[in-house]
Amino acid sequence: MNLPLYEQLAIALTAGVLRGAVYALVALGIVLVFRGSGVFNFAQAEFGTTGLFAAYWALTVQGWSYPVSFAFGMAVAIALGLLTERLVIHPLRDSSRVTLLVGTAGVALAAIGLQFWLFNETLVMSMPKIHDGYFTTPWGAIVTMQELITLGVLAGGAALLALFFRSPSGLAIQAAQQERVASELVGISVRRVSMLTWGIAAALGGLAGILAGPYLTFSAGFLSFGAVGSLLPGFMAAVLAGMRSMPGAVAGGLLVGAIEQLSSLEVFAESIPGAGAMILFVFLLVVLLVRPQGIFVGRAVTA
Amino acid sequence: MTMMITRKFQAVALAAAITLTVPACGQKSGVASQVVVGGVPGQVAADGSIVPGTTAADGSAVGVPGATGGVTGGTPTGGGSTTGGGSTTGGSKTTPSGTGGGGEAPPATAPRSGGGDTTGVTDTTIKVGIHAPVTGAAAIPQQSFEKAVGVYFDMVNKKGGINGRKVEVKFEDDQFRPDTARARCKKFAEQDKVFLIIGGAGADQIDACARYAASASVPYLSAGVHETRPGQAPLSSLSTYFALSLTYEQQTPLLARTYKASYNGQKVAVITADNDSLDNFHGKAVGAIKAAAGSNLAYERRIPKNTTSDAPGIAGEICRSGAKAVVWNASPSSLLNVAKVLTCKVGFIGPGLTNGLNIVAEVGCDNIANARFYSPFPGMDVMRRNAEFVNAYKASNGGSAPDDLGAAIYGVESLVGMILAATGKDLSRESFMATIGKVKQFNNGIYPPTNFSSRFGGTAMHLLRADCSKSEFVTEKVNVRP
Numbered sequence: 001m002n003l004p005l006y007e008q009l010a011i012a013l014t015a016g017v018l019r020g021a022v023y024a025l026v027a028l029g030i031v032l033v034f035r036g037s038g039v040f041n042f043a044q045a046e047f048g049t050t051g052l053f054a055a056y057w058a059l060t061v062q063g064w065s066y067p068v069s070f071a072f073g074m075a076v077a078i079a080l081g082l083l084t085e086r087l088v089i090h091p092l093r094d095s096s097r098v099t100l101l102v103g104t105a106g107v108a109l110a111a112i113g114l115q116f117w118l119f120n121e122t123l124v125m126s127m128p129k130i131h132d133g134y135f136t137t138p139w140g141a142i143v144t145m146q147e148l149i150t151l152g153v154l155a156g157g158a159a160l161l162a163l164f165f166r167s168p169s170g171l172a173i174q175a176a177q178q179e180r181v182a183s184e185l186v187g188i189s190v191r192r193v194s195m196l197t198w199g200i201a202a203a204l205g206g207l208a209g210i211l212a213g214p215y216l217t218f219s220a221g222f223l224s225f226g227a228v229g230s231l232l233p234g235f236m237a238a239v240l241a242g243m244r245s246m247p248g249a250v251a252g253g254l255l256v257g258a259i260e261q262l263s264s265l266e267v268f269a270e271s272i273p274g275a276g277a278m279i280l281f282v283f284l285l286v287v288l289l290v291r292p293q294g295i296f297v298g299r300a301v302t303a
Numbered sequence: 304m305t306m307m308i309t310r311k312f313q314a315v316a317l318a319a320a321i322t323l324t325v326p327a328c329g330q331k332s333g334v335a336s337q338v339v340v341g342g343v344p345g346q347v348a349a350d351g352s353i354v355p356g357t358t359a360a361d362g363s364a365v366g367v368p369g370a371t372g373g374v375t376g377g378t379p380t381g382g383g384s385t386t387g388g389g390s391t392t393g394g395s396k397t398t399p400s401g402t403g404g405g406g407e408a409p410p411a412t413a414p415r416s417g418g419g420d421t422t423g424v425t426d427t428t429i430k431v432g433i434h435a436p437v438t439g440a441a442a443i444p445q446q447s448f449e450k451a452v453g454v455y456f457d458m459v460n461k462k463g464g465i466n467g468r469k470v471e472v473k474f475e476d477d478q479f480r481p482d483t484a485r486a487r488c489k490k491f492a493e494q495d496k497v498f499l500i501i502g503g504a505g506a507d508q509i510d511a512c513a514r515y516a517a518s519a520s521v522p523y524l525s526a527g528v529h530e531t532r533p534g535q536a537p538l539s540s541l542s543t544y545f546a547l548s549l550t551y552e553q554q555t556p557l558l559a560r561t562y563k564a565s566y567n568g569q570k571v572a573v574i575t576a577d578n579d580s581l582d583n584f585h586g587k588a589v590g591a592i593k594a595a596a597g598s599n600l601a602y603e604r605r606i607p608k609n610t611t612s613d614a615p616g617i618a619g620e621i622c623r624s625g626a627k628a629v630v631w632n633a634s635p636s637s638l639l640n641v642a643k644v645l646t647c648k649v650g651f652i653g654p655g656l657t658n659g660l661n662i663v664a665e666v667g668c669d670n671i672a673n674a675r676f677y678s679p680f681p682g683m684d685v686m687r688r689n690a691e692f693v694n695a696y697k698a699s700n701g702g703s704a705p706d707d708l709g710a711a712i713y714g715v716e717s718l719v720g721m722i723l724a725a726t727g728k729d730l731s732r733e734s735f736m737a738t739i740g741k742v743k744q745f746n747n748g749i750y751p752p753t754n755f756s757s758r759f760g761g762t763a764m765h766l767l768r769a770d771c772s773k774s775e776f777v778t779e780k781v782n783v784r785p
Contacts, residue, residue, distance in 0.1 A: 140623060
């Protein structure tokens, strides 16, 4: 093909930002849970895959309409988030962070096992897009409507979250994480706040899974390490956001997606197998060495 | 302090994420896995194309030319045409103009009666090991392999076995990992003490196991895969290895011919997975397509073994190149991902891989409509008419209808069974391999006829086409020779 480098770069960055929208949705959930309950949530991506599988089942097996299937998938994802909170996080609330981390990893692995078990006969699945349209940018990048919808949902979701964290409920989430006893004393139900946090995070995961599923084919563990593996990029984005900044999580997700796609440049694509992961890790390493608190962190957050 | 703790846990979290994720990245999804299949009933036109809806009056399969079961050419040392997928009309003589493809010729001198290595053979049994990816291969349903393995040998055992010996099948899941495949084959050789090993699917796993088998002097048979791997001896030099169908490299003339037949004068791309074992294939494929298409070879690229996040970029490059045909040799999951994000219409052409499995058509249609893949086994449109196969499969699996993976394994088992039968009562590893070298031509009516003038015994392939109205691959031509 031998496109000029600037064209290759423009195409890669466009594709990266579009892919990064999925990472950003996952990162938002990770940051939200960390802010709300101090837990590194390894189940975040699997909330999405489970929601996607539910939507797929509703749409292709049951023949329900797309909107109903989408809503069903979201409901299942949120239910999984709430169950995780009730059955894993709440009983372990006084345990160490490492214990909680392992608990969420257990939820992720259990979810993947469940997906394998229930869909053993259909290992590779494909779901139609919400909209099949696409267009080509002036610099030659192909943008599908499904990707644009995901980007739009990310923008809308991020705006809603920003508003939410200015509301009493949003402030209650932060208060409950920072000082649980004091929060209870002023009338904040820590239990309810925790469930709210996990419910919203699971919804973000569900959106990521159900919107990204139609991009490619999918199988068990799709959003963790499958075709749109977003767990590690999501965590990277969250780290770039200092694990606390919601706008930072969005920016981090988009940046991680863009950097990952640099591997599609001809200079890397054929000469370095797995260049995407390598470039990403090198970038993260540099960021952690130079600015360990993250690069998308507001002053108030870093203080 | 809080910040320090947070950083510490960030590090812990990332380390854990990497630990969780990186092992999954090593999974080789469907890379070049080929399976073996069988049964070529169905009437065939003079050019090898299938005439639809042709079945024998008794409902049994109608054999294709040169595919009537039994040993062809040469004189079996015993057994003869007791097996075979199609009608068992007893070894019609065909003389395929096999290609062979270089490499060391198999031994043609059998040890004297009673001599040789008889590991895995008793007066009443022959122990055979089969490895295949039950787990880890994204595009292949796990139960398909479990149901498929042993179907042919079960049927033969019920009829008294091969030369009076029952065949005992040991099956191992290689998890689609070459290191696991090697370990499983070592287990076959050292613990299970099998007589021979069959590779069910997966080029890299077959390569790994074949090399181990040669070091342990265990006969190893599989469908044809690649011929060479950089830094290692070519498969043709392995003393116990036998490819039962054409290798990828041998199929490149077929790919060029298919391009010319269907897309002549149009732009074409060549896409190959970046497994080092496919380096030689890629070079030959590009050369063959360049010779056929000239300047219309618009794009060629190696892609990751498991193409996921790269798929949109690759699809975009294919479309920007203006290619109307894509010669494809990469995993089915990569095919499905790239096809799904294509914004232009192309026709895929490829060598015999798992890309021709119906699961690919089920998931990939309409994006892969009319994709043509060469396969060592015919499609289920043909195999469903092979009454012997269908009945054997149902008998072994509680009445379940067979799938194409069942046909694949049945085909390779029946071909191996045919060679065992031809070897005769005095069965040893040496006499078994000598029989391959001496008889050369075996025809089970499922695989194209063999001609073992070298380690690569394939002579032809079947051409399958994705028929999206049926969501399956149908057999377009059988026994297409390079």
